[in-house]
Amino acid sequence: MxxxxxxxxxxxxxxxxxxxxxxxxxxxxxxxxxxxxxxxxxxxxxxxxxxxxxxxxxxxxxxxxxxxxxxxxxxxxxxxxxxxxxxxxxxxxxxxxxxxxxxxxxxxxxxxxxxxxxxxxxxxxxxxxxxxxxxxxxxxxxxxxxxxxxxxxxxxxxxxxxxxxxxxxxxxxxxTKQPGNRLAVLPFVNMSSDVDNEYFSDGITEELLNALTKVDGLQVTSRTSSFAFKGKNHDIRDIAMQLNVDKVLEGSVRKAGNKVRITTQLINAVDGYHIWSETYDRDLNDIFEVQDEISGIIANKLRENLNSNPKEESLVHPTTNNYTAYIHYLKGLHFWNKLTPADTYKAIEYFEKAISIEPDYAQAYAKTAMAYGYLGAKGQILPKQAFEIVHQYADKAMRIDPTVAESYSAKAGAYIFYDWKWKEAYEALQMALKLNPATMSTYEMLGFYHIVMGQKEEAVKILEKAAQIDPLSPLIIQSLGNAYIIAERYEEAIREAEKLLEMNPEMRSAMEMKAWGIGMGGDWQSSLKWFEEVHRLTNHPLKGLMGLGFAYAKLGEREKALDCIKRMEQRSKEEPNSVIDADMAAVWFALGEKDKTFEHLFICIEKHMGPVCYYLEYPPYKGIKDDPRYMEIRKKEFSIG
Known part of the structure; x- marks a missing residue:
């Protein structure tokens, strides 16, 4: 039994x-x-x-x-x-x-x-x-x-x-087993008199973090989780416990005129012992040399734990020698990491400034490509326009420097969300991970890819691995939760949703995830309450209605479900560029109206509104694969790719 x-x-x-x-x-x-x-x-x-x-x-x-x-x-x-x-x-x-x-x-x-x-x-x-x-x-x-x-x-x-x-x-x-080398790089503290220099200290942290991901045998916690502790006075041992690391690198940056002082210390997390510390006073023009020196020393200190011999190697490969261009790049990075549409536009502005000063700045081209991809996927720019720019900038970055991981991540995003070129997407994602194993957006897209391919458990494995590298990343927690739902592991999906709600009790995407987990587990009445809260938090009568309409349909409240569809149709008229057809298809399917369902799904295909095959892997669409029109949709998406 x-x-x-x-x-x-x-x-x-x-x-x-x-x-x-x-x-x-x-x-x-x-x-x-x-x-x-x-x-x-x-x-x-x-x-x-x-x-x-x-x-x-x-x-x-x-x-x-x-x-x-x-x-x-x-x-x-x-x-x-x-x-x-x-x-x-x-x-x-x-x-x-x-x-x-x-x-x-x-x-x-x-x-x-x-x-x-x-x-x-x-x-x-x-x-x-x-x-x-x-x-x-x-x-x-x-x-x-x-x-x-x-x-x-x-x-x-x-x-x-x-x-x-x-x-x-x-x-x-x-x-316990002897842990491998796991390192967290905490945000370096801005000790400059000008608080606006924070972009510089954050940038130095991220550059060091990226350099250390290149060390064989070292697992570096991704930026998102490390930066969750920015400005917080937590005990190093508590931080290490939450991030599942045994070493922590912390430091400070003081910038004044053309001079910079960087103080660093490597700490053994279990006992708080300082393994190594150093202070560097340099001209700003030598900033890449300092980063390379710091990352090299730390790499060799950590190799001692792996019983490996020290190496003389350069982990920092600057893609510009122009300090002014680099400063614009760091400012762009500062806004890019805020991950809102408005800040993304600001990031693009600074990346473009860096490129105008240094036309062969591969990293700036790659980040610009990622920024346009984000705006295209979010519907802030028409997909055709956005992803043409993504390809243009990513290709330019690859021609200048084929070792920049973000170029391949950006290309993969275009292949998945617009071009539907699956083989090319997979190859680009593998290259991105090879070049930088700590790029979380790559894991997210790889999980997405495997779901489209119908490989649900493989998607779960990949995203669980990402959650070990970046345990506090909302992006990864949400992607893993969605993968659990698609794999019909509802209790685990609810657990991930609750983690997100602990971070932000009003996160609508987390509420939706919890609602789907509860509903697919069989309790649509409780699920409905969460969907009602999602709709309320949109503060708009025509938004956040898909889950609400689906739950009404499952509970037999047909008129209320139809009213949700009516309001979504109204929004589609008022906002012709909004992505509504996939939402309406789901509610029509819950009502048992397959003709209406496929009518909207085929519109999604025409508009290239994300891979429709991804939506159809969601458990609410159980049974749809028995309809011959499902194979027609799949053929369209895969023949295009």
Whole structure:
């Protein structure tokens, strides 16, 4: 029998050695442990499936019950004769046959229990998501751990209720696999008298970050997650725990006239030990040499951990020798990273200034191409116009310097969102990742590509990998959540949506993701409430209606669903360049009107409004592939590509 369960592993610490020292006391403690387990597990609606030596395995239908039971067990075992017990809990699919239990969830719970210290209760992130809003349960984040025979690092939390042991990270360090070299480059602090020089300190940080991604064996946390801590006074160890890194580079930049002082320090995250620090006083014209020197020293310090020999290599390859052009480029980068249409236009203005001063500035051409691609995908510029410019600028960048990753990312975006050239898109994405493995937009597009190809689980794997590199990136969290929905893993999609809502409680895209996860899980009534909130937050009577109309249709409220379509039609008349047909197609499909559905889908094809095959992988379109018109759509998209 297969079922979803909360799995509780409990193991008595020091039993073997106690048996050798005092067999009677050891047996007394084991008997007491069994009595407490039997009564507590039964009281909290669980079942003990196995006893083995000094340990046990129990299952519960509720994560809350499993944690409440674990707390009760540990608190009772503090009384004499005290029993030192480790507990680990995870939720997952299990198979139960003849009182035996199997499955990855069992192995995970066992690994988590092995991390714990006597008197502690460790839980997985899945369990934490279930109990985090319970006032009676306190938790402490322990961070990520690499466990034996587990591919991805696991996010672990400790129960911190009264009487429960909560160890420091150092106490459990020896129980995990030796981590690889993972580095976060925190935003360098602007120490200049002019606050407007912040673009310069941010730019220096990003340039160093990009240089360090070229070091073999080093995983560098992407910019988005690192910059989430900008201006915040967090303990280095807390930052490292959230970013799942073991080294942190931080520093400051003071710019005055033509002089710059850069102070840097490399810190071991576990104990806060300063591995290396240095201060550089230079002319601004030497800025690339300073960046190269810093990145080279850090690379060799980190190679020591990998048992690799130091190397003499240049990690910084400046694409301009013109300082004025470089300053315009850094200003453009400052606005580009704000990722709003208005700031993107401002970024293009500065990138173009850099190009006008230095006509062979490959990096500026590449960033301009990415900016136009963003505006085209967002509907801020007509797609035909936007993506022609993308190709023009990306091609120019490649001719000047074929090692700039952003050129290939920009080309891939044009191939995917407008040209529908799938082979070319995949090849461009692979090249972008080879040149810079920390470019998150590339992972997002690669996930998108695999979904269009019908390879849902491959998309999930790629985006889960991206989430390890950039755990605080809203872009990656949202893309991963959408991939989970498409793969019909709704609980995991809801978890990603909740992460986004913790960052921004009014993020409409996160609300939509949660609504789809809840609705596709079978609860359209609860889903409707989230879609209503999405519509309210648009502050516009004609926007944010697709999910609302779909939920109404699923709940049998046909007239309300038709009213949503009527309002979308009105918006289409008022805003002829807006992307509405895909939204209307979805609501018509929910109403069972396939002719209307395909009418709008074919309009999407005519307008090149994104790959329609991507929309049709969404679970709300279940059944549409049985219609022969689906193959007609697929042929159109793939014959164009």
């Amino acid at each position: 297969r079922q979803l369960a909360a799995i509780l592993f409990a193991d008595m610490a020091g039993y073997t050695s106690l048996m050798q020292e005092n067999e009677l006391l050891a047996r007394t403690k084991r008997k007491r442990l069994k009595e407490v387990l039997d009564s507590s597990v039964s009281r909290f609606n669980g079942k003990v499936l196995q006893y083995y030596g000094d340990g046990s395995l129990s299952i519960f239908s509720s994560a809350n019950d499993s944690v409440d039971c674990a707390i009760a067990i540990q608190q009772q075992l503090q009384e004499d004769p005290k029993v030192d017990l480790r507990i680990g809990i995870h939720t997952g699919d299990v198979t139960i046959e003849d009182e035996a239990i199997y499955g990855d969830g069992v192995n995970m719970a066992s690994r988590i229990e092995s991390l714990a210290v006597p008197g502690a209760i460790f839980i997985s992130e899945k369990v934490y998501d279930e109990i985090k809003n319970q006032d009676a349960i306190s938790t402490v984040e322990m961070g990520f751990f690499e466990l034996k025979n587990v591919k991805q690092p696991i996010h672990v939390f400790a129960i911190a209720n009264n009487g429960i042991a909560v160890p420091s990270r150092n106490e459990i360090k020896g129980k």
